[in-house]
Ligand SMILES: *[C@@H]1O[C@H](CO)[C@@H](O)[C@H](O)[C@H]1NC(C)=O
């Protein structure tokens with residue numbers, strides 16, 4: 002690594018930020034305030050160096066028609082520029098890329114939140130990252146996803162305890178010393194386990210950490226009504242042909258663990274919403290994926306055998322986003338693959354007017370389709386559940 006090189010902000014860097022702007026709503030702002038010139042001022046050229054104290058001001062102009070100057074982006078942190086600026090490939094033009102330059106991807110809304118981005122990207126290079134999980138997750142959930150990479154070491158528990166060996170890890174609460182608790186209101190697992198009994202109000206996946214409770218019986222008892230069992234879902238396909246898949250918003254990873262017992266490998270996406278869900282899933286011995294619902298699924302087309310989702314696809318998701326998600330789920334499932342939509346919920350009239358037509362347009366075949374009242378908040382709420390088992394057609398799926 003060349004530690005002494007200095008990043009020079011060239012017109013192509015300017016073009017990069019022009020691209021970022023085009024991709025964001027900021028463009029509107031810039032267009033209305035300055036019709037002809039985009040100017041980018043950065044406060045440093047030290048972005049790519051190991052000594053960020055060599056600040057010198059520098060300003061780039063991307064002249065379209067050449068007039069007077071205009072708003073500047075002086076808030077972008079140097080490490081953000083370092084992480085996202087174009088990098089020349091050391092071996093030159095790469096025919097696979099069709100380019101001699103590589104750009105690190107970062108969520109285009111990142112620059113809409115300069116204050117948080119500044120906090121997130123302020124650290125000592127090659128030092129310890131700030132203990133800022135909450136800030137990072139908020140930034141990510143707002144759309145700065147993927148987050149920019151950082152050149153620092155993440156906070157870790159001072160006396161880290163390694164996970165239990167398999168198979169004990171699958172159904173055990175790991176050591177409190179395996180987690181950095183700063184971001185959560187609970188400061189140990191016993192608090193999380195007791196949460197469903199002691200805590201008033203809403204918490205995501207409130208009883209999920211209580212492995213001896215309801216969690217123990219999900220998907221394994223004889224299916225009835227809205228509750229399908231894993232056995233009956235697996236039985237819809239030839240034995241052994243459902244092998245790999247994804248649990249979207251999978252809480253503490255119990256679905257993946259139950260599927261593991263059937264020799265099906267499941268990766269679980271989860272956020273850490275007031276609980277160390279990712280650490281917990283990993284401690285149990287299955288794979289967590291820290292990915293929000295906004296992100297394109299990181300799988301190639303036509304690859305997964307099964308995708309399960311419970312309690313995350315609901316009416317809290319903007320309808321257009323949900324429509325894109327459903328097509329993304331369809332995309333990653335292989336022909337003949339299954340989408341197990343588990344306890345989707347919304348208001349009664351929304352189901353008929355919006356969600357059923359939306360789900361039906363995507364092109365899945367209905368294998369099972371059950372609706373029922375959701376009564377936990379009382380019948381007056383007129384909320385309904387839909388549980389469905391949907392199959393991507395084997396032929397002519399496009
Ligand atoms: C980076 O940090 C490591 C660990 O603290 C240290 O051993 C190393 O010398 C540092 N490297 C530089 C270039 O500062």
Ligand SMILES: *[C@@H]1O[C@H](CO)[C@@H](O)[C@H](O)[C@H]1NC(C)=O
Nearest residue numbers: 189190191192193194195199
């Ligand atoms: C959780 O509940 C158990 C058993 O009721 C109790 O022993 C423990 O102290 C509780 N822990 C917390 C943090 O509330």
Ligand SMILES: *[C@@H]1O[C@H](CO)[C@@H](O)[C@H](O)[C@H]1NC(C)=O
Nearest residue numbers: 240241260261262263264265
């Ligand atoms: C899972 O695989 C193991 C090892 O191949 C085998 O012994 C076991 O019967 C399989 N279990 C199921 C449910 O298919």
